[in-house]
Amino acid sequence: MDNIFTQRIKRTLSYLEEQKLDVAMITSPTNIYYLTGFYCDPLERFMALVFDVEKGIVQLFVPSIDLESAAKATGMDGLTPISDMDQPYTILKNWVGRSISQLGVEKKMMSLFQAERLKECFSDVRFVDVEEFITSMRLIKSSEDIQIVRRAIEVIEKVLQHGVSKVVPGVTELEITAELEYQMKVLGADRPAFETILLSGPQSALPHGRPGQRKIQSGEFLLFDLGVFVDGYCSDITRTFVVGEASEEQKSMYDAVLQGNLRGIEAVQAGKSFGEVDRAAREYIESAGYGQYFIHRLGHGLGLDVHEAPSIHGQNEMTMQPGMLFTIEPGVYISGVGGIRIEDDVFIGEDGKANVLTTYPKHLIEL
Template identity: 50%
Template sequence: MSDQFQTRLNTLIQNLEEQQVDMAIVNSPKNVFYYTGFNSEPFERFMALVIDVRKGTNYLFVPALDQEDAEKSSNVKSIVPISDELNPYKILKDTIGKDVKSIGLETKNVSIYQQEQLNHYFSSFSYQNIGEFISGQRIRKTPEECNKVQYAVHVIEKVLSEGIKSVKAGMTELELTAEFEFLMRKFGAEGPSFSTTVLSGEKSSLPHGSPDGKKMNNGDFLLIDMGVIVDGYCSDITRTFIIGEETAEQRRIYDVVLKATKEGVLAAKAGVLAGSVDTAARNVIKANGYGQYFNNRVGHGLGMEVHEEPSIHEKNEMMLEPGFLFTIEPGIYIPGFGGVRIEENVYIEEDGNAKVLTTFPTELIRIG
């Protein structure tokens, strides 16, 4: 595995040399993980992979409390621990030296405070955005990375299968959320990959709603959107159930979303525009008169983070390529009535075809 981290890092360094960057600072935690194998969330503390291109030296700056962990798991062996009372940017300058004319930065991940510190310690430099190059590297998942996502999918589907057995009318959304999150740990996940979404009845019309003390009732849609992190990789699955028996209108909406999801999956293959996957799913919803109730993109990239490149929206003219891994999750959300979302995870294989990683049934299941 360490070879894989080194290969990724070498590719980045080659690009930095071509761009004539003197030093690069990679400071988003998942990108640090991508290049070094050290996976940590530093919160407000400074953590960065620092590449001194001039001298051919790489450093991993970490909070002092992470030093032992970093020494065990990082592929970059020059670890610079920073204790809480020290200024990390001063240590950065003392380590790298001066005369840095060009700094590579992930501009989406640099705050004004960080920029002020760099300006103070490295007085006259220009910067280049290296974030897009890194995204371009990460967007192409190897089969090994796909296997890791596939395993995270396997775990969340096990959690879903087991967890819905406990659903009954009168249970609250938070009680079911707690059951799911207990099962995630029990089945070997590091934790949820995002806040678990359990929405019932009218609340299922809120694409990003939060579970609360609302009780589930017979006749409610039950929308469950959740994922786990296992070995640093994420899954993300949504299924919508009915508690008790559905009405004709609920059945109609469900069937339209199911057809939209299937059409989105069929459209996904190498050589087509990312936007065409969104369009294929959206057209089904529009043709059935529900277009106004689906107003977000159809999917997003999935990997070390639960939302990454590519963004699968109808205006995205990026060409899908082997190695892309993303969600397809159309929905219909009707205020005051409820909503349905069905989400699959797909991977574009070497032959250009899409492999569906999610296997949990998509037909409407009655529970409770």
């Protein structure tokens, strides 16, 4: 039986044949990993997974310095190393060996430079976007994918617990952030999934603020937003605490966000739209009087990228399906006071219901 990567390659090749494309070129390192099991960041170097649809051949063009690692990839017919002195587009043209009229590409990934070089190689070619097909495959996670995500979540929740244990008034945001990111490595993460967010007091009202030298003080919100990659897949969790005793205003804000989070999760059901999930959370927060302070979408897809399809907002009428993985993360942000966000990673099981993969407590915790 073919392994998962060979199955994905064959499925992609069948799609390209149906679309009557001559050749297709995948250049996103993440999509190449999804299809082959090989990942590297080529930086400015050329890397592409090329499908010769007419011949039924799949070739990985890879920087020479990564050739040995790429040899472990599966599902391809061969490897072509590209040295720093080579002309990669000439090598690609010679490998194809003929004129082509339709070339499949990921249009969001393609630069003007790449388009011009490809036009020089294949003067009459028309570019056809194939990224939507790759995205549609990545939308549905396998049981194996979810097991890896669970490991990434297990790591990040241990990291979070460690970071929380280090919180005392007077320590800086960056000092706690350093503890968090060191612990990620200690616990076996490949790397952070994104730049760790640790914000205190009024700074927590910045949804994507950056930690700094500000000292954590009693009576303030403290927001952690962090995630890690493990074996290519990532986790993403946000929890907000109060340092010391919470005020009534802080309790009210927190409860509105928590109930919005719970109502969003309750609305998850295969066959319904993502817009319904956003509206369920948002309408509660509005009813609690904080609607104007909920200033972003409810969530986003999660997997090989920390932000991928679907985008969970009130206008998205995409139908939920078993196998989809995404975050639910309502937030309330009041300038000068602080912000709260509660984020869970949610998977739709075969029964069509929500499985909340994150387990870290989300009731209001006073540190």
